[in-house]
Amino acid sequence: MKKPFLLITLSIIIVSCHTKNQKENLSTNQNKNFENYKNDFSEQLWLIYPYSGWKQWLGYEYHKLDTLLIIPDKQSRENQILFAKANLDSLKTFDLSNLSSENKTDYYLIENELKRALWAVNEQKIYEWDPSIYNIADGFATILNEGYESLDTRLRHFYIRMASISAYYEAAKKNIKNPTYEHTQLAIDQNKGGISVFENDLPKALAISHLAEKEKQQIHVRAKETIKTMTDFANWLKALKNETP
Numbered sequence: 001m002k003k004p005f006l007l008i009t010l011s012i013i014i015v016s017c018h019t020k021n022q023k024e025n026l027s028t029n030q031n032k033n034f035e036n037y038k039n040d041f042s043e044q045l046w047l048i049y050p051y052s053g054w055k056q057w058l059g060y061e062y063h064k065l066d067t068l069l070i071i072p073d074k075q076s077r078e079n080q081i082l083f084a085k086a087n088l089d090s091l092k093t094f095d096l097s098n099l100s101s102e103n104k105t106d107y108y109l110i111e112n113e114l115k116r117a118l119w120a121v122n123e124q125k126i127y128e129w130d131p132s133i134y135n136i137a138d139g140f141a142t143i144l145n146e147g148y149e150s151l152d153t154r155l156r157h158f159y160i161r162m163a164s165i166s167a168y169y170e171a172a173k174k175n176i177k178n179p180t181y182e183h184t185q186l187a188i189d190q191n192k193g194g195i196s197v198f199e200n201d202l203p204k205a206l207a208i209s210h211l212a213e214k215e216k217q218q219i220h221v222r223a224k225e226t227i228k229t230m231t232d233f234a235n236w237l238k239a240l241k242n243e244t245p
Helices: 002-048 054-058 074-091 101-124 137-145 151-162 165-175 181-207 213-239
Strands: none
Touching: 002 074, 002 101, 074 101, 137 151, 137 181, 151 181, 151 213, 165 213, 181 213
């Protein structure tokens, strides 16, 4: 009687060990796949939000897309919606019970931010009532002041990025509807103040750069166009008729 009992016990132990190994392997694979997903997610993220609060969540600055200035038009908002929905679907493919505590935390952070992004576009609609979000100076100041590349390289990035400024502010004008008085005044002040990046900081940087004079002149010309565009936007906000803000 003892022999069958030992065989049954041994079989149970073998099955238990096999099941445990399967679970451990599944958990390992899930975590590995989730790490890969996070890497892909962060790369895609910058294409949608090159300069945003996301960089604080990721914990580092990303400069590969410094030449890119996203135009805040309907297409960019549709891209945000598609990005959020696609990644929310991707998250559903992971079993939370098999993720590590760290990855569970990241899972919920990503999920919450994606849901927030959808809410921001579809319901909050800050792009309509808060003109102060249309402030390009910060991104340009970052390129100019952070030493992640040589000054000459950063100035070339700066120049390419300036090419989209006119389209950026035209899109902003189309978006703005019934803005709050306070945010309108803030936007006027911010854009007036931001002009100093192009009027003062940029010429100082060009003066100590090693760019050819012809290249410097091209940057100066585009900077003057930018100053005019920002001034026009501030004046447009001042003249905006908004009887029920």
